[in-house]
Amino acid sequence: MDINKTLRHGLAKPVLHLLALLPAFWLGWLVLSNDLGANPIERVNRFTGDWALYMLLIALAVTPAKLLSGWKSLPRFRRMLGLYSFFYASLHLTSYLVLDHQLHWGRIIEDITKRPYIMVGLACVIILTMLAVTSPKAAIRKLGAKAWQKLHKLVYAAGCLGVIHYYLLVKADIRQPLLMAGILLLLFGIRFWHHRRAASSPPKKTSVDRPGHAV
Amino acid sequence: GKALEYRKTGYSVDEPLTDRELATQYNNFYEFTTSKEAVVAEARDFNTSPWTVKVSGLADKTGTYDLADLIDYNALEERIYRFRCVETWSMIVPWIGVPLADVVKKLGPQPGAKYVRFQTLVDEEQMPGLNRINIPWPYQEGLRMDEAMNALPLLTVGMYGEILPNQNGAPIRLIVPWKYGFKSIKSIVGLHFTDQEPKTTWNILAPNEYGFYANVNPDVSHPRWSQSSERRLGAGLFDGREDTLFMNGYADEVVSLYDGMDLKKHY
Numbered sequence: 058m059d060i061n062k063t064l065r066h067g068l069a070k071p072v073l074h075l076l077a078l079l080p081a082f083w084l085g086w087l088v089l090s091n092d093l094g095a096n097p098i099e100r101v102n103r104f105t106g107d108w109a110l111y112m113l114l115i116a117l118a119v120t121p122a123k124l125l126s127g128w129k130s131l132p133r134f135r136r137m138l139g140l141y142s143f144f145y146a147s148l149h150l151t152s153y154l155v156l157d158h159q160l161h162w163g164r165i166i167e168d169i170t171k172r173p174y175i176m177v178g179l180a181c182v183i184i185l186t187m188l189a190v191t192s193p194k195a196a197i198r199k200l201g202a203k204a205w206q207k208l209h210k211l212v213y214a215a216g217c218l219g220v221i222h223y224y225l226l227v228k229a230d231i232r233q234p235l236l237m238a239g240i241l242l243l244l245f246g247i248r249f250w251h252h253r254r255a256a257s258s259p260p261k262k263t264s265v266d267r268p269g270h271a272v
Numbered sequence: 273g274k275a276l277e278y279r280k281t282g283y284s285v286d287e288p289l290t291d292r293e294l295a296t297q298y299n300n301f302y303e304f305t306t307s308k309e310a311v312v313a314e315a316r317d318f319n320t321s322p323w324t325v326k327v328s329g330l331a332d333k334t335g336t337y338d339l340a341d342l343i344d345y346n347a348l349e350e351r352i353y354r355f356r357c358v359e360t361w362s363m364i365v366p367w368i369g370v371p372l373a374d375v376v377k378k379l380g381p382q383p384g385a386k387y388v389r390f391q392t393l394v395d396e397e398q399m400p401g402l403n404r405i406n407i408p409w410p411y412q413e414g415l416r417m418d419e420a421m422n423a424l425p426l427l428t429v430g431m432y433g434e435i436l437p438n439q440n441g442a443p444i445r446l447i448v449p450w451k452y453g454f455k456s457i458k459s460i461v462g463l464h465f466t467d468q469e470p471k472t473t474w475n476i477l478a479p480n481e482y483g484f485y486a487n488v489n490p491d492v493s494h495p496r497w498s499q500s501s502e503r504r505l506g507a508g509l510f511d512g513r514e515d516t517l518f519m520n521g522y523a524d525e526v527v528s529l530y531d532g533m534d535l536k537k538h539y
């Protein structure tokens with residue numbers, strides 16, 4: 058079976074959409090069945106925040122996965138996964154503003170100006186929003202490929218900010234945020250290692266050995 | 273759990289009780305696990321009988337006490353208190369116990385005793401959380417002697433008419449209603465009278481975040497989050513937050529303890 062062919066199959070994207078929406082369906086089910094536990098707002102905050110971060114890490118894993126596996130059709134899912142991170146981050150922000158603070162702007166502004174984890178989280182959401190807004194192909198044409206690419210490098214910053222935001226809000230058990238940080242570092246490491254290898258080997262050989270694998 | 277005999281008191285709150293199910297299924301008890309939802313299951317087989325409490329330090333009646341010798345089970349009373357966690361959730365619970373002050377008096381603290389320190393059980397066989405997280409066990413908490421002698425702190429052995437469930441700190445815990453929940457130490461095995469301010473666990477872990485006093489105070493933020501409001505357990509998804517009360521609503525009873533102290537400094 059040709060993996061790349063499967064990845065380009067017409068059903069590949071619909072299936073991935075369905076998978077990426079499963080957490081949202083699950084959350085909707087918990088809300089409707091009133092099964093969010095003792096602290097429902099906290100639960101919704103956590104759940105949406107967790108999935109925003111998971112989706113971001115999955116989106117960031119696409120290129121390293123392509124580099125390691127050679128499945129060159131993988132990147133066609135990258136934008137979509139990034140947009141799902143934005144989707145869950147938007148739910149997360151909405152949950153914070155509407156459910157948790159009931160749009161009580163005095164409290165919200167105090168939070169934003171005084172709490173580092175809120176500032177970091179907000180910066181992350183702002184980046185994800187900029188990337189989502191400029192994700193259509195028309196935006197690439199408008200901005201020019203170079204500027205667009207530069208802007209979209211901010212996704213790495215978003216990943217770091219997301220993990221820092223998570224780390225800052227836990228009380229003592231930092232295993233989970235450390236795991237996320239570890240995954241992020243690993244993904245960066247794979248890119249870095251590949252860059253260096255590509256840079257140190259003669260360009261001709263690279264192009265023969267690994268066609269179409271420019272990073 | 274087993275039903276307890278107790279008398280009602282005037283200590284109450286003008287708001288509905290938190291559902292028993294919520295108050296007993298959403299717990300911080302890191303000796304078992306850091307997941308509040310999972311403590312119930314992890315603590316299910318926790319064996320709390322027999323249970324002894326070691327009393328030591330500057331007191332006349334030091335020694336190792338069986339639970340029933342420390343707590344007069346004929347004098348149990350019910351007190352409905354607000355409980356405010358430092359993580360900004362809160363509940364209203366009918367606790368059953370005896371005033372800490374009565375027990376302290378019985379133990380005969382010496383004039384030099386300025387503080388009392390409490391310790392939680394450490395039992396690796398029974399507490400699977402001990403090795404999963406880097407905390408210097410045993411969990412320790414403390415009160416200044418005049419705080420301990422205040423009428424409010426309750427040495428608690430029950431809630432909602434029954435003996436304490438394991439996850440809530442069976443068989444004996446402290447309830448100090450004007451302080452953040454982490455002061456209300458669970459599953460107590462040690463009580464030590466001392467002339468030094470005891471080291472307390474959260475203060476050791478993060479001194480800039482958790483002070484020795486830990487009085488509930490909406491005007492003194494935790495460095496990372498505001499303490500001005502709270503989420504009541506059982507509140508619906510659209511019910512929002514309640515304003516947090518100074519000293520958790522017990523200012524009349526306790527504020528004189530802190531006369532002349534800067535509460536921003538002694539948080």
